[in-house]
Amino acid sequence: MNDALADSLPTEEPAPTTRCRILATAERFFREIGYQKTTVSDIAKALRMSPANVYRFFDSKKAINEAVVERITRDIEILIAGIAEAPGLSASDRVGEIVRALHHDCVERCRQNPRMHEIVEAAMTESWEACQHHVARISAVLVRVVGEGVRSGEFGVADPEVAALCVQAAILRYCHPGLVSQYPNMPGPPIEAMIAFLLRALRAPEA
Amino acid sequence: MNDALADSLPTEEPAPTTRCRILATAERFFREIGYQKTTVSDIAKALRMSPANVYRFFDSKKAINEAVVERITRDIEILIAGIAEAPGLSASDRVGEIVRALHHDCVERCRQNPRMHEIVEAAMTESWEACQHHVARISAVLVRVVGEGVRSGEFGVADPEVAALCVQAAILRYCHPGLVSQYPNMPGPPIEAMIAFLLRALRAPEA
Numbered sequence: 001m002n003d004a005l006a007d008s009l010p011t012e013e014p015a016p017t018t019r020c021r022i023l024a025t026a027e028r029f030f031r032e033i034g035y036q037k038t039t040v041s042d043i044a045k046a047l048r049m050s051p052a053n054v055y056r057f058f059d060s061k062k063a064i065n066e067a068v069v070e071r072i073t074r075d076i077e078i079l080i081a082g083i084a085e086a087p088g089l090s091a092s093d094r095v096g097e098i099v100r101a102l103h104h105d106c107v108e109r110c111r112q113n114p115r116m117h118e119i120v121e122a123a124m125t126e127s128w129e130a131c132q133h134h135v136a137r138i139s140a141v142l143v144r145v146v147g148e149g150v151r152s153g154e155f156g157v158a159d160p161e162v163a164a165l166c167v168q169a170a171i172l173r174y175c176h177p178g179l180v181s182q183y184p185n186m187p188g189p190p191i192e193a194m195i196a197f198l199l200r201a202l203r204a205p206e207a
Numbered sequence: 208m209n210d211a212l213a214d215s216l217p218t219e220e221p222a223p224t225t226r227c228r229i230l231a232t233a234e235r236f237f238r239e240i241g242y243q244k245t246t247v248s249d250i251a252k253a254l255r256m257s258p259a260n261v262y263r264f265f266d267s268k269k270a271i272n273e274a275v276v277e278r279i280t281r282d283i284e285i286l287i288a289g290i291a292e293a294p295g296l297s298a299s300d301r302v303g304e305i306v307r308a309l310h311h312d313c314v315e316r317c318r319q320n321p322r323m324h325e326i327v328e329a330a331m332t333e334s335w336e337a338c339q340h341h342v343a344r345i346s347a348v349l350v351r352v353v354g355e356g357v358r359s360g361e362f363g364v365a366d367p368e369v370a371a372l373c374v375q376a377a378i379l380r381y382c383h384p385g386l387v388s389q390y391p392n393m394p395g396p397p398i399e400a401m402i403a404f405l406l407r408a409l410r411a412p413e414a
Contacts (some may be wrong), residue, residue, distance in 0.1 A: 074301075124390060135394050162396050166404035169395040170377035172386075179379075179386075183331060187342050189369050190374040197373040200364075201408035 019057050021047055023071065026064045034120040035065065062126045069123045073134040076105045077141075084141050090175065091149025095202065096195045098142065103191050110181040117181035124178070133166075142168055142171050146202065156205040163174040224266050228254060230278060233271045241273065242325040268334045276330045280341040284348075291348050298356025302374065302409065303402045306351065310383040310398050317388040324388035331385065334376045341374075349375055353409065363412040374405050 025046050029038040040061055044051040058064045083089075110116045124131050142164035150156035157163035173179060174191050184185045188194075212299045232253050236245040247268055252257040290296075291302045298383075317323045331338050349371035356362035364370035380386060381398050 002375050012216075128392075132394060139394075155276075157404075161406060162400050165396040166401050169380045169401060170405075172380045173376045182330075185335075187339060187372075189372040193369050194376060197408050198377075199372060200411045200414075201404050204407045204411035207407075 018053075019067075021189065022057055022064065023067055028067050029072075030065070030068065031113045031115060032121050034115045035122045037115055040064070062122075065119060065122055066127045066130050068131060069119065069127070069134075072109065076102065076135070077137050078139065079105065080141050084145050091145055091152060091154045091200050092203070094145045095142070095149070095199065097173070098189065099167070099171055099195050099198070102138070102171065106175050106177050106180050110177055110184070113179070117178045120176075120178040120181070139168055139177065141167060153177075155202045157202055160205045163202060166201070170194070170198055220408050225260075226274075227262055228276055229261055229271065232366055234275050234278075237272070237275065237326050238277070238320040238322060241322045242329045247271070269329075272329050273334045273337050274333070276326065276337060276341075279316065279382070280344075282352055283309065284344050285343065286312065287348050288318050288327040298352055298359060298361045299410070301352045302349070302356075302406065305352065306374070306378055306381070306402050306405070307398065309378065313382050313384050313387050317384055317391070321388070324385050327383075327388070348370060356409065358376060362409045364409055365413045368410060374409070377401070 022043060025043050026038070029042055029046070032076075033042075038061070040054050041051050041056075043145040044054045044065070047054075054064075058067065079101050080098045084092055084100060089097070113119075143161050145158065146167070147156060147160040150157060150160045155163070171190050171194065173186060174194065179186065189197075229250060232250050233245070234313060236249055236253070240249075245268070247261050247265075248258050250271070251261045256259075256350040261271075265274065286308050287305045290301055293301075296304070320326075350368050353362060353364065354367040357364060357367045362370070366382070378401065380393060380395050381401065385394065396404075
């Protein structure tokens with residue numbers, strides 16, 4: 001059921017509020033008992049509503065998880081878009097700050113929710129397209145920042161798009177909630193060493 | 208039970224052969240029905256021996272998986288050590304060839320065994336130390352090659368060890384069997400673009 005349809009149906013309170021309450025409750029259940037064990041009935045019961053009422057807003061648990069993941073990803077996307085536009089920063093500063101923001105956001109969310117990898121795994125299995133859109137929106141910000149660095153002469157890469165995708169792929173170990181949540185002790189250099197290394201690749205003049 | 212003890216017990220055939228047969232059968236079961244569903248009894252039955260006999264060689268399913276993973280990882284470790292020592296290659300050639308070998312080996316194994324991520328996940332959960340040793344042995348080869356590149360003046364990084372660890376962390380998306388097996392369509396630039404990008408970072412002179 002889409003939002004427009006849900007909004008047109010009579011509800012005890014405005015639709016956005018009910019939607020938000022369902023999402024907040026779902027997030028709490030996913031965090032406390034895990035995505036797999038949570039049922040739509042659990043969520044409905046906790047909100048003192050019928051499962052049918054939850055289904056008026058989300059047609060499946062998958063749809064609820066997509067909305068939860070969308071809420072999480074939108075926050076970080078807004079944050080890095082802000083870094084890309086902040087005045088007075090060099091392109092190197094922007095790349096460094098974006099990678100730091102992606103990493104710290106990921107670590108913080110995984111710390112707050114030790115079952116994060118379950119949510120992410122469910123999203124990657126059931127809602128692969130939504131995950132790819134999130135990855136693509138981060139790519140777009142990085143491509144823009146790297147492109148500006150090339151135009152200003154700060155970066156020496158021949159193809160800013162490929163270089164930006166290389167940066168994004170290289171930081172997977174630090175920014176992928178599935179990896180960070182499940183294997184917090186995965187070996188690897190500190191994030192600052194990785195940022196410095198990637199900036200060397202961006203800045204070097206084309207051979 | 209350790210190997211020395213197993214070897215000292217009377218067996219119908221030389222111990223190494225039985226060990227190898229157990230491992231080959233376990234590998235086949237892990238590939239065909241998955242690690243989780245395989246039991247030590249299944250393996251024993253297929254070999255027409257008692258579970259007790261299997262336990263004389265491996266004291267748990269975990270120990271069998273460790274040996275399976277060790278066999279797989281030893282092959283690739285020998286391959287990349289050979290690249291590190293092959294005559295007539297520049298340090299850049301060696302880094303490129305090692306990354307290609309790690310990637311192709313990983314992709315090929317995951318293609319042959321679509322349940323590879325189960326084996327890897329079990330190893331990472333139950334035998335974290337064995338996994339870390341494998342990662343450390345690959346690090347050692349990369350550190351050596353990057354160090355040689357610095358000494359010959361081909362690479363410009365200040366700390367070869369940190370740079371080698373950055374290369375290793377940056378290629379996770381291409382060489383981690385858990386990721387490659389479970390998410391073969393994960394977005395990212397082609398491996399050759401990533402190799403070229405990482406070589407830019409290695410070659411750039413220290414600022």
